[in-house]
Amino acid sequence: MGEKKYYLTATGFQRKKEEYQRLMELRKEKKLKIKELRDELWRPEDLNPDYGALQTDLDFIEEKIKRLENILKNSKIIRKKRKPPKKVTLGTTVRIEINGEIDEFTIVETLEADPANKKISTSSPIGKALLGKEEGETITIKTPIVNHRCKILKIKYQ
């Protein structure tokens, strides 16, 4: 079975890359500190609580780096097409009217989701409902507890 593919926007991919680079720098710093502590004491973990804390941090960073390496290796960047999009797809920005409000956000994979920065996941109720729909369409977002009518005002690439 092939490895899981991640579909990211160009910005999303760049952010993951930057995060990876930051973590690599941080790993380097932590390793250096650990080495310094080791050089000072024979059994640093027994005598220096900072050593234990640093090691825990490093383990955490290593895990994150491993995950990011996997993501970057298996990512595919969602390319903007020349023609304006007709339907809501991964990577498109959609402007909607819902609940007495006008809202606009980009549909992304869960990995890249960041609602505070207007990036909504395909697995969210609204993301799921919008995928594949066209500009001008009015849809009903159905969930077990709330249902809302939503009009798609505009679809574009960011």
Add this chain to the structure above:
Amino acid sequence: MKAFKKFKIDLKELSLKEKRILERLVQAVELIAPLYLSQKNERYPGANFYPHNVKKEEIEKAAKNDPLILNPYTLVEKNKKGKLISVPYHIRFKKELKPIAKIIKEAAKLSEEKEFVRYLNSRADSLLDGNYDKSDILLLKGPDFKIGFIIGPIEWYLDKLFAKKYAYQAWVGILDKEKTEEAKRLISIVLSSQRKILPGSKKINVSKVKIRIDKTVAISGLISELLISGMNLPRSMKIIKKYGSELTVFEPVLKLRFEKDYLPIFKKIFDKKIQKSYSPKTLYTGALHYTLLNELTYSLIQYKDAERRLGNLFYIFEEFLANILSLKSGEMLFLKGVISQKELEAIFLFYICRTFSLKQLSIKNPNLSFHYQPRAEIAFNFLLRENGIKKNNKNIYSPNFTKLSICIDQLSRLVEYYLALGSYKEAKEFLNKYSSPNLKD
């Protein structure tokens, strides 16, 4: 002391100097309580803001010649000739305010944070000159202060006669950085969408909203008596329009209220199945989300001429719409995948418990019933009538979340109409139609 409450908060994150600053500010908060109590008088609709033997029409007539008569920061008194005059608070209460201002300035001297020093000094001056604009602006333009402190005349709830006069209140707390950052994230998601305004209405766009979740150390005034868990300031529309507003959630107050009122109500009114499905922790998260969203939505729904059109009904509708829109904001957070279905349900359940609590409050404090009761009764009657909640013969309720959501949508359209465009007559008819004594304990 009455109208003053202190909370036990871990102060380990404060330096020694900051602890001394806090001590001074707690003193200032405590000294406001007697001032508040001197303004309070449950036997008269106008409390102690107006002479007790004067009719409302006389005051209205006097206000035509002296608009300061109905200014939020003045007392109305009779001069030696029996004429109604306005007396600014800072003049009438000079003796009480001077030592409080002195303590605040002492706190300012201890601080090393320039902007906080400026703010504290300005706030102290506000107490003595009656002009709060400058200190409000410094608060709104400044950074998130580690120690949050507000003092002054703030809330009109005691004035049942005109809903104009502000009573003194104060609070001080320490910023909870982690919870505040999370709150800011939620708020930015809510603010990323734009509320449509009703055609013909004149909406004010609030430029920005600051948020803080505080580990409140001390409160005094009405917020202490009623355990109010959040506040959105300032009150001046002129300032809000240009500089935005700051909302504060007093988390220890919310926790206390939750344990004392909301959780017992939840256990009393909902069946065992519901009680088992929502742990106190889940319900508390709903309470915190609701409180945050409720305070935020005050900033979102400012209609320019609403107060003029609706008169003393304005504040009922304003608060009611804030309550309803907080639920709608919760729905949007759920639809965007920010909160889970369970968390949204917890917000709805908390709203129902809070509505019951409002009713209880208005029974315990009849002088506040005019403010709380209509909202509580309208909401509850609506939800019952439209099957958003069902009641059995043992007075146990079960919610239908889908129908609840529809009710909320319908209510929001109605209430927002009155705020945006409605007349006093229409608003009064709506209140008369939907509020009735159906809400039984």
